[in-house]
Amino acid sequence: MKIIVLMKQVANKDAVLRIRGDERWIDDSDVSQQTNESDGYALEEALRTKEAKGEGEVIVCTLGKPSAKTVIKDALARGADRAIHILVEDENALSPYQISKAIADNIREENADLVFTGLQSDDASHGQTGVILAELLDIPHATIVIEVDRESINGSVRVKRELESGWYQWFEYKTPSLLTIQSGISQIRYASLKGIMAAKKKEVRDVEVSVEDFESGQVVQKVYMPLKTKQTQILGDGDAKAGAVELIAKLKDEARVL
Amino acid sequence: MILVFIEHKDGVLNKTSLEAIAAAQNIAGDTGDSVAAMIPAGSDIGLAQEIAGYDIEKVIVAKNDKLGTYTPDGYTDAFAEIIRKENPNYVVMAHTYQVRDFCPKLAARFGKEMVGDCIRYSNEGGQLVFTRRIFLGKLDADVTIKGEGPYFVTFQSGAFRADNAAAGSAAVETVDVEVGDPRMVPEEPFQEAKASVDLTKSEVIVAIGRGIKSEENIKVAEELAEALGADIAASRPICDSEWLPIDRQIGSSGQTVAPKLYIALGISGAIQHIVGMKNSGTIVAINKDSEAPIFDLADYGIVGDLFEAVPTMIEEIQKG
Ligand SMILES: Cc1cc2nc3c(=O)[nH]c(=O)nc-3n(C[C@H](O)[C@H](O)[C@H](O)COP(=O)(O)OP(=O)(O)OC[C@H]3O[C@@H](n4cnc5c(N)ncnc54)[C@H](O)[C@@H]3O)c2cc1C
Numbered sequence: 076m077k078i079i080v081l082m083k084q085v086a087n088k089d090a091v092l093r094i095r096g097d098e099r100w101i102d103d104s105d106v107s108q109q110t111n112e113s114d115g116y117a118l119e120e121a122l123r124t125k126e127a128k129g130e131g132e133v134i135v136c137t138l139g140k141p142s143a144k145t146v147i148k149d150a151l152a153r154g155a156d157r158a159i160h161i162l163v164e165d166e167n168a169l170s171p172y173q174i175s176k177a178i179a180d181n182i183r184e185e186n187a188d189l190v191f192t193g194l195q196s197d198d199a200s201h202g203q204t205g206v207i208l209a210e211l212l213d214i215p216h217a218t219i220v221i222e223v224d225r226e227s228i229n230g231s232v233r234v235k236r237e238l239e240s241g242w243y244q245w246f247e248y249k250t251p252s253l254l255t256i257q258s259g260i261s262q263i264r265y266a267s268l269k270g271i272m273a274a275k276k277k278e279v280r281d282v283e284v285s286v287e288d289f290e291s292g293q294v295v296q297k298v299y300m301p302l303k304t305k306q307t308q309i310l311g312d313g314d315a316k317a318g319a320v321e322l323i324a325k326l327k328d329e330a331r332v333l
Numbered sequence: 334m335i336l337v338f339i340e341h342k343d344g345v346l347n348k349t350s351l352e353a354i355a356a357a358q359n360i361a362g363d364t365g366d367s368v369a370a371m372i373p374a375g376s377d378i379g380l381a382q383e384i385a386g387y388d389i390e391k392v393i394v395a396k397n398d399k400l401g402t403y404t405p406d407g408y409t410d411a412f413a414e415i416i417r418k419e420n421p422n423y424v425v426m427a428h429t430y431q432v433r434d435f436c437p438k439l440a441a442r443f444g445k446e447m448v449g450d451c452i453r454y455s456n457e458g459g460q461l462v463f464t465r466r467i468f469l470g471k472l473d474a475d476v477t478i479k480g481e482g483p484y485f486v487t488f489q490s491g492a493f494r495a496d497n498a499a500a501g502s503a504a505v506e507t508v509d510v511e512v513g514d515p516r517m518v519p520e521e522p523f524q525e526a527k528a529s530v531d532l533t534k535s536e537v538i539v540a541i542g543r544g545i546k547s548e549e550n551i552k553v554a555e556e557l558a559e560a561l562g563a564d565i566a567a568s569r570p571i572c573d574s575e576w577l578p579i580d581r582q583i584g585s586s587g588q589t590v591a592p593k594l595y596i597a598l599g600i601s602g603a604i605q606h607i608v609g610m611k612n613s614g615t616i617v618a619i620n621k622d623s624e625a626p627i628f629d630l631a632d633y634g635i636v637g638d639l640f641e642a643v644p645t646m647i648e649e650i651q652k653g
Contacts, residue, residue: 089622092471101472171437172446197469203437203447206405210441215406215516218434237586238522239430241579245520246404252516259573291445291480296462301473307618307631315619315637319645322617322633330615330632332537332594333561333650 076131076228078121079182081192081205082114082150083166084143088197098297100167110146113193117256119263120223121191122154127225132156136182138174139166144279151274152266158279163286167199170292175207177286183212189232190253194219202255209253216253217246221260334390335361336421336483338412339372340431342403342522344380349427351495354387356488357425358499363456366422369393370503373411375401381505388501393419399512405435406515412439414510421483428487430585440485447485448476450604452492469603470626490585490608530564530580537563537594540583540610541571544599544620544639548576554598557643560650566590568600584609598639602627619643 086092087107095102118135125131135150137143138161147158161181166174182190190209195202202218209216221243222235233247237257248254266274310325311318327333337357340347357368368389372381374396384392395411412435416424424439426432428450440447451463452473463476463486478484532538539558545551551565558565565581572582583590584606595613600606602618602625610616611630618631619639628634635642 086468088469091624092468094472101468170446172441172444175441199467200465200469201447201449202433203440203449206434206437207441207446210438216438217405217517219430236434237430239585240589241524241582241587242522243525244522247518247520249516259570289479291478293446293448293463293476293478295474295476297475298467298472299475301466301470301626301629303629305630305632307628307634309623309628309634309636311635311637311642313636315635315639315641316645318619318635318637319642320649322635322642323646323649325633326594326615326617330594332615 076125076128076189077134077185077187078124078131078189078191079134079136079185079187080114080118080121080150080155081178081190082118082135082137082146083111083193083196084108084137084139084146085111085196085198088112094298098299099295100298108142108145110149111193111196113195113256113258115193115263116258116260117191117193118150118153118155119261120256121189122264123261124189124223124225124228128228134159134185134187136161136178138163138178140164147279148274149266151277151279152270153264154270157277160279160281162281162283169286170289171201171203172207173286173289173292175204175211177284178204179208179211181282181284186251188250190214190251192253192255194255194257205253205255212253214251214253215248216255217248218255219257220254221257223254334419334421335364335366335368335423335425336416336419337368337370337389338424338426338432339370339380339384340427340429341372341378341380344378346380346383347427347429348495349429349490351498352490352493353425353427353488354389355493355495355498357423358388359493360423360425360454360461363461364422369419369421371395371412371415373400373408375399377507385503385505386500387503388499389503391504391506394505394507395510396507397510397512399515402519403431404515404517404519405438406517407512408435409439409442410512411510413442415508416443416483418508424483424485426487428489432487436485436487443483445483445485447487448478449487450489451486452489466604469601471624489604491611525579529578532564532566532581532583532588532590535564535590535592537561538566538590538592538613539563539596539598540566540568540600541598542568542600543570545571548574550640551576553640553643557596557647560647563594563596568606597627597631598643600627601625602630
């Protein structure tokens, strides 16, 4: 059983974001980075699937700058077997189709049984890299997967998809197939010291690609702070306790909800 | 032509499709295109008549036995055939979970991608500019699309109002489409064990997010809820961690509520949470991060540590 997991490096959730001079993206030169949240769950699901099968290989694939190596190292330390790093100068200048195409071209020959991705990235949030990739690889896909019936895997796999408003649905897929994994599907393991040591010996293949121009791409013209639509009264001026006193008074006397 | 997708389950309309009709009518006003609606269906469908009551040129029912239940393969095949036939300029959809599932695949089949989850668009000298929310709601991006159509655009729920979809009368056209054998077999949709609390009836809700940090800390929020006579609710990560049961989750995957007062403690305000509570009467946000998107929605905000604010709130309430 061969499983490929797509993982992306994104700006840290709590990082203060500054807009770049040309206003077309953030200035990420000094922003701390992390693994995209749902991609971490995708890796965990892949590792558990391999463990349940008792055999197999988990290959991590990331497309990104050299700094994305930290995502790879971390994944290898958690138990992935090897990695493919598709090196590009600036993944944020690429549109989803270009990214999916570059990944497809570089993993097609692996002929994986399953491809796992996170369901969307926390930066550009296109939520489509996996789905386009499945179409390009000509394999079926499922999005927003919240459970994988690992026992069922045998030329096919049963997966539980999340629908809206608390509804769910099981689907049976032929393999090979691609699943985009929802955050929270399981508890993510930590890397052990042994895992960190073992990771140093694992294969990481760097592929340099020059991504072709994409004539149908979407182009970011301008990035800015969302326009405020509501007048929010900020209370306490940074003093949470003073804010709390003011808040209760306002809820009683102004909003009249207490 | 602007082709708009009508989503339904067993003939019951997903109301966000009316928002998509409103969006398509708006875009048509800018581009001079006509609007047509597309309904995939397993057999003849009454919904077609309902959609024909809008100001669009025609309703296309794409019919095939295999479209009785949704599969991404089936819907993509059906849609692709209609697009080839009609050659639309834009394909417009509401950004639902189902659309997320098949629209990028459909676009890719035409060598395109989706401009997804847009919150609005504007017409700048004939060029349509779409706005997407990025970085978990912290920033907006204005986006244009290169090349020739069809352009695939999806709009976030609430970006357009369903009641702005103009009424009219349209012809209904049924097309027998060809659909390959789907590579996935759906089972019946279901709900997890019936919700034991109905938060839709709550007057006051205290909702906690990841800012609560640990399961033990939940009692801090519970004390506040008790002082207010409120129900306790949560964002998704709290329910994922099983600190609170899933029926307490507010948002697109959980419950949609509209209490008189909604107090969000340590919740950042991701769109999937906001759709579940934005119609609340008075919204309060307490968050350490002054740039958290929840503040855009709040009537009252405290920028600071919830563990400092909440005990003082309880004291103040108890003073009477
Ligand atoms: C398809 C899909 C469906 C989803 N469905 C849902 C859904 O139904 N409901 C839902 O809620 N989410 C849903 N999500 C997840 C959603 O995108 C967010 O990840 C989630 O809502 C974030 O939860 P949070 O605000 O609690 O956590 P975070 O985003 O991590 O925010 C925590 C906040 O707490 C603040 N904070 C930290 N410490 C303190 C402190 N001491 N005092 C005050 N503030 C503090 C931080 O500044 C931060 O803003 C869904 C996502 C997807 C992709």
